Amino acid sequence: MADVITTEYRLATEPALKSFVSTVLAKVGVAPEDAAIVADVLVAADLRGIESHGVARLESYYVNRIREGQLVAKPDVQTVRETPTSLLVDAGNGLGHPTAKRTMERILQKADTSGAAFGAVRNSNHYGIAGYYAMMALDRDTIGIASTNSVRYGAPTFGKDVLLGTNPLAFAIPAKNEPAFVLDFATTTVPKGKLEVYNRKEKKLNPGWAIDAQGNETLDPQVALKGALLPLGGYGTDNGGHKGYGLGLLVDILCGVLSGGASGNDLPLPSDPPLPGKISHFFAAFKIDGFRDPEQFKADMDTELRAFKDSQKAPGHDRIYVAGEVEYEKTLYNREHGVPVHVKVWSGLEKLAGELGIPFEIEK
Amino acid sequence: MADVITTEYRLATEPALKSFVSTVLAKVGVAPEDAAIVADVLVAADLRGIESHGVARLESYYVNRIREGQLVAKPDVQTVRETPTSLLVDAGNGLGHPTAKRTMERILQKADTSGAAFGAVRNSNHYGIAGYYAMMALDRDTIGIASTNSVRYGAPTFGKDVLLGTNPLAFAIPAKNEPAFVLDFATTTVPKGKLEVYNRKEKKLNPGWAIDAQGNETLDPQVALKGALLPLGGYGTDNGGHKGYGLGLLVDILCGVLSGGASGNDLPLPSDPPLPGKISHFFAAFKIDGFRDPEQFKADMDTELRAFKDSQKAPGHDRIYVAGEVEYEKTLYNREHGVPVHVKVWSGLEKLAGELGIPFEIEK
Numbered sequence A, B: 001m002a003d004v005i006t007t008e009y010r011l012a013t014e015p016a017l018k019s020f021v022s023t024v025l026a027k028v029g030v031a032p033e034d035a036a037i038v039a040d041v042l043v044a045a046d047l048r049g050i051e052s053h054g055v056a057r058l059e060s061y062y063v064n065r066i067r068e069g070q071l072v073a074k075p076d077v078q079t080v081r082e083t084p085t086s087l088l089v090d091a092g093n094g095l096g097h098p099t100a101k102r103t104m105e106r107i108l109q110k111a112d113t114s115g116a117a118f119g120a121v122r123n124s125n126h127y128g129i130a131g132y133y134a135m136m137a138l139d140r141d142t143i144g145i146a147s148t149n150s151v152r153y154g155a156p157t158f159g160k161d162v163l164l165g166t167n168p169l170a171f172a173i174p175a176k177n178e179p180a181f182v183l184d185f186a187t188t189t190v191p192k193g194k195l196e197v198y199n200r201k202e203k204k205l206n207p208g209w210a211i212d213a214q215g216n217e218t219l220d221p222q223v224a225l226k227g228a229l230l231p232l233g234g235y236g237t238d239n240g241g242h243k244g245y246g247l248g249l250l251v252d253i254l255c256g257v258l259s260g261g262a263s264g265n266d267l268p269l270p271s272d273p274p275l276p277g278k279i280s281h282f283f284a285a286f287k288i289d290g291f292r293d294p295e296q297f298k299a300d301m302d303t304e305l306r307a308f309k310d311s312q313k314a315p316g317h318d319r320i321y322v323a324g325e326v327e328y329e330k331t332l333y334n335r336e337h338g339v340p341v342h343v344k345v346w347s348g349l350e351k352l353a354g355e356l357g358i359p360f361e362i363e364k
Helices: A014-027 A032-047 A055-067 A096-114 A130-135 A192-200 A241-257 A294-309 A325-337 A343-356 B014-027 B032-047 B055-067 B096-114 B130-135 B192-200 B241-257 B294-309 B325-337 B343-356
Strands: A009-012 A078-083 A086-090 A116-124 A142-148 A152-154 A169-173 A181-185 A279-287 A339-342 B009-012 B078-083 B086-090 B116-124 B142-148 B152-154 B169-173 B181-185 B279-287 B339-342
Touching: A009 A014, A009 A343, A014 A032, A014 A055, A014 A339, A014 A343, A032 A055, A032 A096, A032 A130, A032 A325, A032 A339, A055 A343, A086 A096, A096 A116, A096 A130, A096 A142, A096 A279, A116 A241, A116 B116, A130 A142, A130 A169, A130 A181, A142 A241, A169 B241, A181 A325, A181 B241, A241 A279, A241 B169, A241 B181, A241 B294, A294 B241, A339 A343, B009 B014, B009 B343, B014 B032, B014 B055, B014 B339, B014 B343, B032 B055, B032 B096, B032 B130, B032 B325, B032 B339, B055 B343, B086 B096, B096 B116, B096 B130, B096 B142, B096 B279, B116 B241, B130 B142, B130 B169, B130 B181, B142 B241, B181 B325, B241 B279, B339 B343
Parallel strands: A086 A116, B086 B116
Antiparallel strands: A009 A339, A078 A086, A116 A279, A142 A169, A142 A279, A169 A181, B009 B339, B078 B086, B116 B279, B142 B169, B142 B279, B169 B181
């Protein structure tokens, strides 16, 4: 994994980076306990190697929107409906992370008591990586599920309107000695950022990634940036694009419709001015001991995961990973060596520190 | 949809076809109430246009295995563990459909009472279409989920061993005036049968469908038939193949590991002699009124589904479907015009009727 740590990155210590993020958010009016949660979720993404959802977004997604009054620093979070196995929360147009984390915490408590519970949050904002919330189940012998809808980037199968977010789905299932199974994936084939990278590098896209504004598949990143992302499975139905489209719509329903929040046409487009409070989340948890002794289950999980990891490799490959393993190993590595922060992001944070008059001492 | 009804098909009446399937199964020792459930599930698949999971499999998957003593006609079905929100059932190596249907029925009753419930079945067999069980939730203002692992056909990302079934996932969510959202999809890009069809027609496969026995991607169907299917998203990770692999493994865990049944290496390969009782299923259900008034939710579902259906079409396409809509319309059409049964399947059923000495009067 040394290839990740190039000269383009500087290394921060985990506690200092978290503390910096917390201080920034507190400075713009976020309650300290909320700011700490956001910091934990963002830095978890950077530790896991998911830069696009880490501290790189601190200013544009969170700080600026709070400063511009689009997002409420101290929101009025309300429980809308609650039963022993369900929970619906209104995030009051606050930061997504604190309400999402507290909602998943309550869902896990409900699952502890009732065995199973589902939850949703509406009137929220970008909450970072879905996997963070699903993984909260892992040390409780519980299976966790988390999802969120998002700003729209994708088109439905045989459509051309931009209607679907990247709409990630995350599942976390504990094992015994093996790292947990943590599947956290966008239901589009690639994220929008990938088109931007290919555009900068003047590289052709792969088939199955994007369409132009007329709805035809395109390999030209510049054209694709004016079009839409394709769902997992690609264009049309031949390679299963309708399955990815179905999963994306499923997420929009479970998050947006089930919560009574925004969905479909009411979600923001990237070209819109920020429309905060339009994002919704979905969570679920159920206890393993409703089925089996958790220790036996986790031992069997080890056997299952090893069956895949120890199976024969395709030519040119020396490892088979299971979901979440790459991110787990990156986390261990980055905890030891420092959290990699891209030099451009680093200078942005430094500038922000200057503007807000707070110390910037994050370097490892 | 008239293209489905070619001269290669003959049309059966739905009640006569169901009654025929029931009679066949009863004749080989299946209890009449179990036989009726199998008939209902198989004919539902044919009505929905999913021939591969319909009456075409009656003899090879069910009747022959019972006659050869591999599958128990009158199984000893046992509840292994039960809580107000969970249920684990051992199917006693019987037909998958009756135990799956009764387990989902009990899960729905638990969800009625508790709000949410999860279930699993082990020591079972092929249960037909996963969507059937998820759809049982639809008239109860409940969201239904069903899944099953299967005989192995697919390889993990960067692997070459055949380790994963087609492992379908199904979600059913009710709407008001629109047909319900019913997403039921295999987590491989294509089913094995598609390779066989392409082999017969001497057509090249699409990229992303299959690998050869060495683990290299191949477009040659004959070579692919000795290799493995690729997960949704195709070869490697560039087009999201790791996402489909993750979903396939998720299904194997939720079905096989959670139930304490067979999973991974212990699942049958197509080349194995039938290894019945190795298949496991997973179910979940949760009530909409834990979140919102179901009538408001269903009205909002109509708005959501229409947003996609009414959006602009890509060139050359005049409809955008939502998941389950094609199958819903086929069901309406086939109920009116007759259930299409391929002529080869038809003669097989006729021959079976002769062997078992039962009447064969199914023609519309």
